[in-house]
Amino acid sequence: MKSGLYETLERIAVTIESRKGGEAQKSYVAMLLAGDEDAILKKIGEEATETVLAAKGGDRLHLVREIADLWFHSMILLARHGLGPGDVLAELHRREGIPGLDEKAARKKK
Amino acid sequence: MKSGLYETLERIAVTIESRKGGEAQKSYVAMLLAGDEDAILKKIGEEATETVLAAKGGDRLHLVREIADLWFHSMILLARHGLGPGDVLAELHRREGIPGLDEKAARKKK
Amino acid sequence: MKSGLYETLERIAVTIESRKGGEAQKSYVAMLLAGDEDAILKKIGEEATETVLAAKGGDRLHLVREIADLWFHSMILLARHGLGPGDVLAELHRREGIPGLDEKAARKKK
């Protein structure tokens, strides 16, 4: 991964935070932060379905864009709950320690 | 974000790659990499619904875990297509340049 | 449509109702009626994703089965809320009157 990309998530999180209290008419993010939470939750559902369809379509660039949309809207949802991508990375990091990446499977079987 | 967390995504991507060709019986990731793609796509749909339900439930730790699941399974899907989280970050970074974070809204309106 | 099929939805609704208060260990329906509502809502999300994947797969029998699963689980959800398929049919019938079947589109545009 190119140097600098790491910080992208954090910069985006900072920008999302800066939209809090902004004018919903001017900013898509401000609208999703301020309005009924169901609007951002519908977007999560939509982007997941679009990710599934992009994978079936086989266009890699399309797939990357849909997953970027999914992660971006996840970050808006996190911001609404006072959370950020660092919390997700910390959770993923926590799981690295256990039985490697397959902790999830193990957890599910319990 | 704590130093070191940045690299979590890359380390996880490397671990996912290392599971390619592994035994599906021993590794959840190897199973999702090797089997019918529909299995990982169903997981994307499931984790999105679980994210929605966790947000409605209001437990922040639960929400973080579900989004971590969603991102993790997204990375397995990316790996199946020869892609990784760096491609998603590059796409998010590309959007930063345009009209800030709200490029998506602008793109949708076209 | 063959005569008798019409009544299938009503018979299923009656059977679902009869499972209320039943033993969750013995009956899948009783379990979904009695437990945390999130369990049935996850099933709605899962069956929708499986419907999407079945359509992409192109196997018509598979598609019919997934939509049957989706409608069946919708009926369990309805029953949890004191509703049944007749309420859904009444709503669909109500829409027939307006600008034919395309009322939905008109409603969305308002």
Place this chain on the structure above:
Amino acid sequence: MKSGLYETLERIAVTIESRKGGEAQKSYVAMLLAGDEDAILKKIGEEATETVLAAKGGDRLHLVREIADLWFHSMILLARHGLGPGDVLAELHRREGIPGLDEKAARKKK
């Protein structure tokens, strides 16, 4: 269920069929029948998420409307594949015979 409601599904299916080859600009159904299948599949995903959110919201009328949307779009998808609600009812009827309504659970366990 009131007499006459049974036939609603069949009437709707006939109306959907009549939209085949119609002008997409004039009819929402004609547009979903004629265009890229992904458009109707996205609707299935959206309506499922909206059903989940309506259930969490607790407004029964809202829930009925969302499930009506979900069933209606399922019928458009069926029509694209040369199928109709009678096929779904026949599948549900077939399952009635086996171990009652809980056949699905038994089938899943196999």
